[in-house]
Amino acid sequence: VSRPKPGEWEEGNSNNGNKWTTLEHKGPLFPPEYEPLPNNVSFFYNGNPVKLTLPAEEVATFYAKMLDHEYTTKSSFQENFFTDWREEMSVEEREQIKKLSKCDFTHINKYFLDKSEEKKAMTKEQKQVLKEENNKLTEEYGFCELDGHREKIGNFRVEPPGLFRGRGEHPKMGKLKKRIQPEEITINCSKGSNIPVAPKGHRWRKVQHDNTVTWLASWVENVQGNFKYVMLNPSSKLKGEKDWQKYEVARKLKLKVETIRRLYREDWKNREMKTRQRGVALYFIDKLALRAGNEKEESETADTVGCCSLRVEHITLHQEKGGQEFMVEFDFLGKDSIRYYNEVPVEGRVFKNLKLFMENKEPEDDLFDRINTTYLNKHLNQSMPGLTAKVFRTFNASTTLQEQLNKLTTGYLEEKLLSYNRANRAVAILCNHQRAAPKTFEKSMQNLQDKVAQKQQQLDVARKELKDAKKEHKRGGTERTRKLVEKKEAVVKRLEEQLKKLQLQMTDREENKVIALGTSKLNYLDPRISVAWCRKFNVPIEKIYNKTQRDKFAWAIDMTEEDFQF
């Protein structure tokens, strides 16, 4: 399939706001109907088995499946679940079941555990059959036709019902996420196309033909009232083009950033408080890659903040700390309730301004009380069309990667990769990308450690053997002893190499404990930087991007620009 190259995208259909001309798809795929529990599996209340009505039973299974999850130990999860569960009960059930503490889901839990064991224990052939069935569904529902191209859909399945799992201290955790009916779903496709057929006995909420948006189907989720969309996979032209544009905006910022920095530094001395706050907020966003920090609905969501929504309690000023002047200590929960902790030396003027912003305020007051993200973005847009707060993250992340990669040395492939990963981790640290340490982390480190020890031992033995061989050769040098020395030398060399590689691998793993090298960084790093680096240092692209990533970045991997610089 021939596609326009990124350079040609600009002139393409981006001007008029239309996202496509034709769009045809099969509609989203619904999760299977609820399968009632067999009669020998019981829910117990107050020690007695209780046969639940189907709707109540289904919700009970959601909880039962999560019994060994930390969520179920949290009181707000329990309370939210119980309240919503009771809504699904019959009058009689509601009368009978009044306390979660008297509910016993362990039998149901065991039933599902056994079931998953059974599934694991299936024969190869049975598993193959299941896989085939799944492939068939993906083949049928997982693709659409957009402007004559067959494109992969990102999420073609309707989200199944379950219990809401918020991140952090989410006030709505445990609430029932209801089953979505076709009657709630809006379909978006082109006028003349084959309209998706709703499941038997059902109809869609609405079928529309709006080509100014990119989604194929949408519905409103009941827990928070948010919109949910079925959209294309990142490998699609539509998403790829958008991604490319994002990096082009970031590159444009690179040309302007010095001017913008000069301007916000000027703002620090402005007589208006609002302007000063704007200047300091931008400084944080630029220097620390903080997120913009939109306001969010209190008590509806976890208490997290970004730059503009920082509160006085989130920073501590130190005139002097650790031998450095004007230190600001940040401690707050950001997106996904990931903790941001940082001690940063700032310029005297910034420090003075922060003091001013905090004067006569309570800890829970906004630090930047005169500004918000809309105001900030409007201001940024005046400096450069298309510039918003989030562009700084893309710009700073990509710039950091480029700088790190520019100072690389050569060596073994493993050494190059370690350096590459380190450059990536520098970005992850900048963006505060973290993850919970994997449960098996310590163990896997130990395994590597053991491997290293084993290799070291082999090496010791080999060295000893080499020494002996050399001795023997010295005593009476023959062709045979010379060959032996050569052979032993080769063995030692090979083992040394293997040991070194193992150690490199171990270092990499260790450094990867909490600093995520997952998918997050991919959102900020212009793939052309990495592709150019691979070419320059003769590293196969598969070593740094897996299949999914290569699909996503096909537009960059195909690029002809040999010596791309961000």
Next chain:
DNA sequence: CCACCCACTTAGAAGTAGTGAG
């Protein structure tokens, strides 16, 4: 302005498949 609506990107966790050592 502000509140709300909507569409889209970004994010870590969870789930699954593949792989390599024993």
Next chain:
DNA sequence: CTCACTACTTCTAAGTGGGTGG
């Protein structure tokens, strides 16, 4: 061949930011 572990994929929550209308 099996099983444990890892690497990859999927899932969906949680952000950003534009628009609109009062």
